[in-house]
Amino acid sequence: MQEINDVHVSEPGLVVVDVAAADDETAFAFHTALAARWATTSVERTTRDAGQPGVRLRCYLDLRQPLDASGQAPAPH
Numbered sequence: 001m002q003e004i005n006d007v008h009v010s011e012p013g014l015v016v017v018d019v020a021a022a023d024d025e026t027a028f029a030f031h032t033a034l035a036a037r038w039a040t041t042s043v044e045r046t047t048r049d050a051g052q053p054g055v056r057l058r059c060y061l062d063l064r065q066p067l068d069a070s071g072q073a074p075a076p077h
Contacts, residue, residue: 013064019057021046027057039065 021027039062046055
């Protein structure tokens with residue numbers, strides 16, 4: 001996996017999430033659960049480490065932007 005860059009965690013509320021899972025389905029299901037709650041980067045594929053079991057996935061999320069039930073960030077006040 002790539003190194004975490006300073007900009008990825010430059011402010012409180014920015015999070016880098018590295019997921020290790022048994023398979024793609026599990027990794028994507030976890031990402032979907034995160035994306036239903038917070039603004040996240042999209043992910044299209046997982047990676048595999050040679051000689052290691054399972055898959056890995058990295059996404060970035062912003063805890064400062066919780067989503068409402070429709071999947072949208074609430075309107076600013």
